[in-house]
Amino acid sequence: MTTVNKPxxxxxxxxxxxxLAAVPDGEKLRTCIQCGSCSATCQSAGKMPVTPRKQxxxxxxxxxxxxxxxxxxxxxxxxxxxxxxCPRGIPLSKLMTKLREYYTDRRGAPPAxxxxxxxxxxxxxxxxxxxANRLLxxxxxxxxxxxxxxxxxxxxxxxxxxxCVSSLFPQVYKIPQSLTAILQxxxxxxxVLGGEEWCCGYPLYGGGQGEEALAEYARYNLELFKSKGxxxxxxxxxxxxxxxxxxxxxLTGEDLGIKVQHYSEYLTDLLKTGQFSFxxxxxxxxxxxxxxxGRKSHITEEPREILKNLxxxxxxxxxxxxxxxxCCGGGGNLEMLNAELSGEIAQNRVAEANDTGAQYLLTTxxxxxxxxxxxxxxxxxxxxxxxxxxxxAERIKPAGGEA
Amino acid sequence: MEFLGYEFxxxxxxxxxxxxxxxxxxxxxxxxxxxxQKTAGEIIFIEIPVVGRKVEKGQPFASIxxxxxxxxxxxxxxxxxxxxxxxxxxxxxxxxxxxxQDGWIAKIKVQDKGxxxxxxxxQDKAAFEQFVQAEKDKYQK
Numbered sequence: 221m222t223t224v225n226k227p228x229x230x231x232x233x234x235x236x237x238x239x240l241a242a243v244p245d246g247e248k249l250r251t252c253i254q255c256g257s258c259s260a261t262c263q264s265a266g267k268m269p270v271t272p273r274k275q276x277x278x279x280x281x282x283x284x285x286x287x288x289x290x291x292x293x294x295x296x297x298x299x300x301x302x303x304x305x306c307p308r309g310i311p312l313s314k315l316m317t318k319l320r321e322y323y324t325d326r327r328g329a330p331p332a333x334x335x336x337x338x339x340x341x342x343x344x345x346x347x348x349x350x351x352a353n354r355l356l357x358x359x360x361x362x363x364x365x366x367x368x369x370x371x372x373x374x375x376x377x378x379x380x381x382x383x384c385v386s387s388l389f390p391q392v393y394k395i396p397q398s399l400t401a402i403l404q405x406x407x408x409x410x411x412v413l414g415g416e417e418w419c420c421g422y423p424l425y426g427g428g429q430g431e432e433a434l435a436e437y438a439r440y441n442l443e444l445f446k447s448k449g450x451x452x453x454x455x456x457x458x459x460x461x462x463x464x465x466x467x468x469x470x471l472t473g474e475d476l477g478i479k480v481q482h483y484s485e486y487l488t489d490l491l492k493t494g495q496f497s498f499x500x501x502x503x504x505x506x507x508x509x510x511x512x513x514g515r516k517s518h519i520t521e522e523p524r525e526i527l528k529n530l531x532x533x534x535x536x537x538x539x540x541x542x543x544x545x546x547c548c549g550g551g552g553n554l555e556m557l558n559a560e561l562s563g564e565i566a567q568n569r570v571a572e573a574n575d576t577g578a579q580y581l582l583t584t585x586x587x588x589x590x591x592x593x594x595x596x597x598x599x600x601x602x603x604x605x606x607x608x609x610x611x612x613a614e615r616i617k618p619a620g621g622e623a
Numbered sequence: 624m625e626f627l628g629y630e631f632x633x634x635x636x637x638x639x640x641x642x643x644x645x646x647x648x649x650x651x652x653x654x655x656x657x658x659x660q661k662t663a664g665e666i667i668f669i670e671i672p673v674v675g676r677k678v679e680k681g682q683p684f685a686s687i688x689x690x691x692x693x694x695x696x697x698x699x700x701x702x703x704x705x706x707x708x709x710x711x712x713x714x715x716x717x718x719x720x721x722x723x724q725d726g727w728i729a730k731i732k733v734q735d736k737g738x739x740x741x742x743x744x745x746q747d748k749a750a751f752e753q754f755v756q757a758e759k760d761k762y763q764k
Contacts, residue, residue, distance in 0.1 A: 391668035
């Protein structure tokens with residue numbers, strides 16, 4: 221057992237005491253009583269070389285080489301349930317992400333993260349697609365050129381920031397397709413950003429590059445928002461929401477006076493305005509709270525409020541919900557770092573959903589949808605995995621109906 | 624006919640991304656080759672184009688997702704989609720299990736049949752093998 225209480229040489233410089241200081245409330249780690257709640261909570265713990273509890277003990281003791289050798293932090297989905305359950309209130313998830321940064325500084329990024337970083341630098345999106353491909357999801361809507369160009373405006377009250385995954389992964393194209401259909405039907409003055417949009421930058425932060433790596437993404441995207449004269453930026457991705465609200469302000473120190481909202485907040489009232497008429501078929505659904513939306517952004521009631529107001533829809537809850545929700549396995553770049561583990565975590569959540577007897581497993585995040593749908597496919601679960609947007613759009617009766 | 628461990632029916636033509644093309648008068652049927660599906664891995668989703676849509680040679684007309692990989696299918700010719708295999712929306716595994724039969728993707732009405740000249744044919748064995756080898760090298764890097 222190595223117990224060298226010295227930092228490695230050649231990194232950017234901070235030792236573990238500084239690491240604790242670099243995370244707000246990080247110093248609380250000194251009060252850890254080794255209760256093991258973090259290990260008991262963590263769905264990745266079984267795949268980590270040392271348990272989370274043990275890793276935090278190593279950190280208290282300054283056993284840097286042991287921590288860097290184990291590389292626990294790359295198996296973390298950054299779901300932050302450990303942080304929620306920690307009786308000492310230690311910011312464990314943020315410390316995990318800081319450890320990724322510390323490791324990357326000293327030993328370089330793992331290949332998958334280095335690849336991602338280079339893709340983002342070249343294309344400003346996570347797949348390496350040409351910028352114009354960000355609008356491929358509009359191609360099969362049967363829109364003519366005029367209708368398509370109406371989605372891209374110079375000025376608009378509302379911007380719909382589509383995000384990389386929803387723009388570029390066909391499995392979730394229905395998310396932007398559904399939101400634009402709802403906004404159009406409600407007569408909202410909105411625009412999408414298409415090829416002008418850049419990634420929010422989260423994959424770099426999750427990949428151990430630190431918050432500062434997002435600075436140019438923050439500057440670019442915020443300038444773009446300003447140029448459209450928008451009052452509201454809507455997102456369908458809870459991670460973009462988290463980045464815009466929690467990370468960008470730290471980087472720019474600027475209050476733009478633009479409201480950033482997840483669609484579930486925006487639609488709660490809009491759907492009650494009486495412009496919509498809904499299918500009333502009796503349907504039983506369960507709802508998965510995405511970590512970045514529920515636990516990290518405290519938005520848990522809005523999606524439920526929407527469901528409560530959809531006629532014929534009955535919500536049955538899973539055992540772990542709201543800010544206690546279990547992860548889908550898709551956070552923290554885990555799908556890229558350890559696809560097998562990500563899939564196992566998804567299957568656990570799908571099993572929990574299946575136990576409710578619901579016909580639909582709904583969520584409010586494109587990445588949760590992708591991982592949970594994969595989990596349902598592998599488990600052969602007879603569950604339809606939908607984003608809430610798709611579910612709403614499917615239940616809206618076409619114009620000329622009873623509305 | 625097998626090339627480097629991949630099946631390529633010799634009566635079909637192949638585009639630069641190794642999608643296949645079957646000529647039937649003014650209409651072509653398109654799909655992905657055995658090489659394409661093996662390289663992509665388990666295909667979990669395909670976005671099917673809509674009938675009536677105009678497609679442009681070399682431009683994406685459908686997208687495929689497998690795990691963390693996303694691929695764009697580019698139209699081999701200019702034309703219009705006349706029919707699609709909607710079974711693939713529910714059963715994307717047909718692309719892996721039967722790429723040349725049940726996994727066909729779309730039929731396209733061709734504007735200029737001359738454009739088919741640029742496609743690769745396995746009947747020219749040496750040139751075709753060289754082409755497949757080059758593609759294989761690209762993905763094995």
